[in-house]
Amino acid sequence: DIVMTQSPDSLPVSLGERxxxxxxxxxxxxxxxxxxxxxxxxQQRPGHPLKLLIYWAxxxxxxxxxxxxxxxxxxxxxLTIANLQPEDVAIYYCQQYLSTSGYxxxxxxxxxxx
Amino acid sequence: xxxxxxxxxxxxxxxASVTISCRPSGDTFTRHYIHWVRQxxxxxxxxxxxxxxxxxxxxxxxxxxxxVTMLSDTSMKTVYFTLRGxxxxxxxxxxxxEAEGVLYFGEDDDSWGxxxxxxxx
Numbered sequence: 481d482i483v484m485t486q487s488p489d490s491l492p493v494s495l496g497e498r499x500x501x502x503x504x505x506x507x508x509x510x511x512x513x514x515x516x517x518x519x520x521x522x523q524q525r526p527g528h529p530l531k532l533l534i535y536w537a538x539x540x541x542x543x544x545x546x547x548x549x550x551x552x553x554x555x556x557x558x559l560t561i562a563n564l565q566p567e568d569v570a571i572y573y574c575q576q577y578l579s580t581s582g583y584x585x586x587x588x589x590x591x592x593x594x
Numbered sequence: 595x596x597x598x599x600x601x602x603x604x605x606x607x608x609x610a611s612v613t614i615s616c617r618p619s620g621d622t623f624t625r626h627y628i629h630w631v632r633q634x635x636x637x638x639x640x641x642x643x644x645x646x647x648x649x650x651x652x653x654x655x656x657x658x659x660x661x662v663t664m665l666s667d668t669s670m671k672t673v674y675f676t677l678r679g680x681x682x683x684x685x686x687x688x689x690x691x692e693a694e695g696v697l698y699f700g701e702d703d704d705s706w707g708x709x710x711x712x713x714x715x
Binding site for chain 1: 631637639640642654655658691697698704706
C-alpha cells in the first residue's frame, strides 16, 4: 500500500489567518503519462461525510471557496486554507488514488480555532 | 445528504461474516459507481472497494480482497457488501457512497448511506 502521512495531527489557527496542512506519500503520485498527481483532499465536519475539496492535487471541486488551495507534486503536497472561517473547523484528509492495490488516506489533521 | 439506505447495525463474533445492503431512497441508482468506505472511531477513512451496480465491474483494496465480496441484485436496486473472517479491528462504521467517479468521491451530487455500525467482539 502507498502510505500517506499528514502533519500536523492538530492545527490551531486564528480566524482570518492561514492554515497549511502537509501530506507526504511514500511513493510518487505523479503519473508521467498524463502529467497528473493522483491526490485528493477532503473535509470532514463533525457528523458529516467526507466532502471532496481538491482533486488532481490542485483542482478545486466546483463550489469550494477559492480560499482552499492545493499544491505540491510527486510525494509532497499541501492544502492551504486562507482567511480561516468558523465553518472551516473540521478534520482534513489527503487521499491517493494512484495505486491499483487500493486508495489510501492520511491519518487526518484536525483544524481548530485558536 | 444520506440518499442511500443501508442495513442496520451488526454485532458479530470474530471469524464470522457480515453482509451490508445499500439501496437508493429513490427508484434507482443515479450515479455510475458505488464506493465502500469504512471509518473506525477516531480513525481516518479506509477505502475498501468499488463496484458498478449495472455491470460485473468491481474491485476491492488488495488487503481486503480475500475477504470481500460485492454484489448487486438483478434489478440493480440493491448492492451488497460482504466481509468475511471478521476481526476486532474490523469494528467500524461502513458506508456506501454513490459517485460518478472511480478515483475519488464526495462531490456535492454524490450520495452517502447513513452508515452501518459493525462491531466485532
